[in-house]
Amino acid sequence: MNRISFQWFKLVVLCLPFVALSTYAQDSDSQYRMPLKDVLQRIEQQFNIKIKYDENQVKDRLLTYALWRFRPTVDETLAQVLTPLDLKVNKEKEGVYKLKEFEYYRWPVQEGWEKLDALAARYQDKQSWELRKDSLRSELWEALKLSPLPPKPVSKPIITPVRKMDGYTVQNIALEILPGVYVNGSLYRPTKMKGKIPIVLSPDGHWQGHRFREDAQIRCAMTARMGAMAFSYDLFGWGESGLQFKYEDHRRSLSHAVQTLGAVRILDYLLTLPEADTARVAICGGSGGGSQTVLMAALDPRIKLSIPVVSLSSYFYGGCPCESGMPIHLCCGGTNNVELAAMTAPNPQLVISDGSDWTAHMPEHDFPYLQRMYTYYGKRDFVEHVHLPQDGHDFGFSKRKPVYDFLMKHFDLDEKAVKDAQGNYDEGKCTIEKEQDLYVFGENGERLPANALKGYENLKKLFP
Numbered sequence: 001m002n003r004i005s006f007q008w009f010k011l012v013v014l015c016l017p018f019v020a021l022s023t024y025a026q027d028s029d030s031q032y033r034m035p036l037k038d039v040l041q042r043i044e045q046q047f048n049i050k051i052k053y054d055e056n057q058v059k060d061r062l063l064t065y066a067l068w069r070f071r072p073t074v075d076e077t078l079a080q081v082l083t084p085l086d087l088k089v090n091k092e093k094e095g096v097y098k099l100k101e102f103e104y105y106r107w108p109v110q111e112g113w114e115k116l117d118a119l120a121a122r123y124q125d126k127q128s129w130e131l132r133k134d135s136l137r138s139e140l141w142e143a144l145k146l147s148p149l150p151p152k153p154v155s156k157p158i159i160t161p162v163r164k165m166d167g168y169t170v171q172n173i174a175l176e177i178l179p180g181v182y183v184n185g186s187l188y189r190p191t192k193m194k195g196k197i198p199i200v201l202s203p204d205g206h207w208q209g210h211r212f213r214e215d216a217q218i219r220c221a222m223t224a225r226m227g228a229m230a231f232s233y234d235l236f237g238w239g240e241s242g243l244q245f246k247y248e249d250h251r252r253s254l255s256h257a258v259q260t261l262g263a264v265r266i267l268d269y270l271l272t273l274p275e276a277d278t279a280r281v282a283i284c285g286g287s288g289g290g291s292q293t294v295l296m297a298a299l300d301p302r303i304k305l306s307i308p309v310v311s312l313s314s315y316f317y318g319g320c321p322c323e324s325g326m327p328i329h330l331c332c333g334g335t336n337n338v339e340l341a342a343m344t345a346p347n348p349q350l351v352i353s354d355g356s357d358w359t360a361h362m363p364e365h366d367f368p369y370l371q372r373m374y375t376y377y378g379k380r381d382f383v384e385h386v387h388l389p390q391d392g393h394d395f396g397f398s399k400r401k402p403v404y405d406f407l408m409k410h411f412d413l414d415e416k417a418v419k420d421a422q423g424n425y426d427e428g429k430c431t432i433e434k435e436q437d438l439y440v441f442g443e444n445g446e447r448l449p450a451n452a453l454k455g456y457e458n459l460k461k462l463f464p
Contacts, residue, residue, distance in 0.1 A: 026067070034066035039081055040099075042067075047074040051089065053099035061085060105317035105324050106358070112315020112336065113365045119339050120369060126376040132332065133343050139331035140299055140340075144257045145463050149264065150178060157269060158182075158440055158449070166429040167191050167417060168224035173231075174240075174440040175265050178462050180453030183262035184240040184440045185211065185233030188224035189275075190417075198228040198280035198411045199270050201263060201296070201303075203235070205287035205395065206320060210239045212435040215395045219284075221430035222404060226413040228282075229275070231266055235259060235288065235322060243445040249456045253325035254463060263296050271302070279304065280411045284403055286310050286352075286395040291323040291337065298343035305410055306344050307403055309352040310393050314338040314366045316358035338366045345370075346377035348384075350406040352399050355389035363387050401425060 024033045037058040040051050063069070069080035078089055078097070086102035107115070123129040141147035153176040160172040168191055174184045190197065200223050204211040211232045220230035234241045236258045237250030249255065263283075270276055282305040285293040290311025297306035311318075314336050318324040329335055341349065351367060353359035367385045374383045386402040404425060408415050420426045441447040453459065 024062075031064040032066055032068060033062050033064050036061040036063050036081075036085065039063050039066045043070075043074065043077055043081065046070070047077070049074060049095045049097060051097045051099060052092075057087070057099050057101075103319070105319050107315040107317075109315050109361055112313065115334070115336060116314040116338055116366065116369055119335065120372070129342075129373065129376055135332050136335060136340070136343065137299060140295075140328050143328045143331055144260055144326050146257060146261060146264075149261070150462070152265065152268065153177070153179060158447075160440060163433075163437070164191070165221065165431045166225075168221055170221075170433070170438075172438055172440040173269075175262075175269055176449075177258070177262050177265040178453075180449075180451045181244065181258065181459065181462070182241075182449070182452065183233055183266065185231050185266065186220070186438050187270075188220040188230045188232070190224050190227050190229070193227075193275050195275075196277035196280075197275050198277050198282065198407075198413070199267070200228050200230045200407065201266060201270075201281075201283040201285075202230050202232040203259070203263065203283070203285040203289035203292040203296075204233065204238065205285060205289040206235075207287065207394070209435075210234065212239070212438055214432050215400070217432055217438075218427050218430045219395070219400050219403065222400070222418050222425070222427060223407065225429070226404070226408065226415065226418045228280075228407065228411060228413060229270070229273075231270060233262065233266060236262070240439055240441055240445070243441060243448050244452055244454050245456060245459070249459075251321050252456060253321050254456070254459060255320075255322040256325040256328075257463065258459070259292060259322050260295060260299070263292060264300065267300065267302060278302070282306065282407065282411070284309065284407075286399065287393065288318065288320055288323055291318045294337050294341045294344075295328070297347070297349070298340045303344075303347070305348045305407075306341075307350045307352070307406060308341065309395060309399050309403070310354050310357060310359055312337055312341055312351050312353070312362065312366065313358040314369075315361075338369060342370055342373040345374045346379040346382055348382045348406070348410045350402060351383070351385045352402060353385070353387045354391040354393060355387075356391070357393040360389075397425075397427070400427075 026032050044051055071077045088100050088102055089097040091097055123132050155176045158174040163170045169189050171187050173187055174182045177183050202220055216232055220232045223230040236255040237245045237247050281303050283293045283296050283303050284307035286309035290308035293306050293308045297303045317329050353362035370383050371380050374380045388398055391398055436443045
């Protein structure tokens with residue numbers, strides 16, 4: 001230790017109140033170990049700050065070489081102290097910090113941008129990018145444990161009777177995607193259909209109410225009224241999936257694989273319908289549904305248009321295991337969601353961001369990267385961006401409107417069917433059904449098939 005470091009260490013030890021040093025000997029034999037709670041108290045006293053934490057976050061946690069980790073500034077000290085314990089702090093305001101578990105999926109903005117720049121340096125033209133894209137797609141399937149895809153069950157879809165609304169119909173459908181594992185959703189279709197019509201997959205996000213929310217029903221109803229079919233479906237462990245698995249199972253790694261497989265099987269089914277237009281297939285979801293939108297558009301070439309809403313970022317990988325539970329972001333030496341979104345090119349893509357979450361900086365760096373990738377195909381205008389700096393993390397009308405506009409623009413849908421005499425979108429003709437009306441298996445799960453698999457441990461057996 002040099003003279004300056006030693007003097008600083010002496011200053012820390014001598015100036016701070018004596019806390020717990022008698023319990024843990026301060027020598028190399030004990031690795032200068034101290035309870036984390038005592039270390040945090042010392043940091044608070046030394047730097048005149050407040051660190052908020054739950055007792056369970058510090059209980060029984062010890063830090064080796066504790067006082068040796070102190071540095072001249074509070075930020076340096078917190079990094080030295082917390083990083084070895086997989087902890088971090090969020091600065092709530094000047095002098096106030098909140099202790100948090102290490103979030104592998106959330107990076108500092110600048111680090112996310114630097115990662116994306118490093119990825120972009122690996123390709124310079126369409127040919128080199130296509131090689132990268134092919135490798136990514138192959139490794140993504142493997143990372144999800146879906147290579148090869150498991151055999152498709154031969155059971156028939158379970159379909160409820162048609163419910164007629166103003167300009168559209170609704171049916172609830174369950175599909176068996178693995179032996180005894182079902183994905184449930186509701187299919188919205190226009191009342192009148194002329195020829196082939198587009199398909200829009202609508203994966204649910206993590207908002208309360210799941211796919212039964214008013215905004216989810218409105219968006220699918222409007223999609224159907226303008227002339228396309230929309231399929232809104234449950235996340236794994238949510239909605240009717242809760243009849244087979246605990247809701248906490250949604251936050252386990254296989255949710256990532258099961259949700260992806262569910263989307264594949266849904267598309268398999270929808271493309272068998274006689275009215276389905278294979279050339280006009282889209283996927284649109286918000287938040288966690290936006291993450292699935294990006295992933296599915298990257299994986300499945302049958303999808304021709306994608307709209308990730310309040311989800312896409314180079315410095316956020318998805319805070320739920322259904323978005324990052326399997327090692328997809330470690331593929332091909334590492335990737336991120338923005339590079340995965342680039343795999344959609346040259347198909348039309350609309351990115352919607354807001355000012356209050358991890359998409360707040362989309363206009364500054366990530367969207368220009370996407371534009372560059374689309375120029376490889378001479379289709380720079382096929383990727384669009386709507387940024388709403390005053391908005392929050394939701395799927396309100398300010399987000400739905402550009403979704404409607406984009407679908408109309410690229411799928412040639414009927415705007416007169418959803419606009420009033422002044423040319424404004426009219427969502428008033430959409431019926432908001434009760435949650436129970438959207439169930440396939442009954443209000444109490446009484447129609448759940450006899451072969452339904454239950455429990456995460458049994459699910460794991462299907463993924464050897």
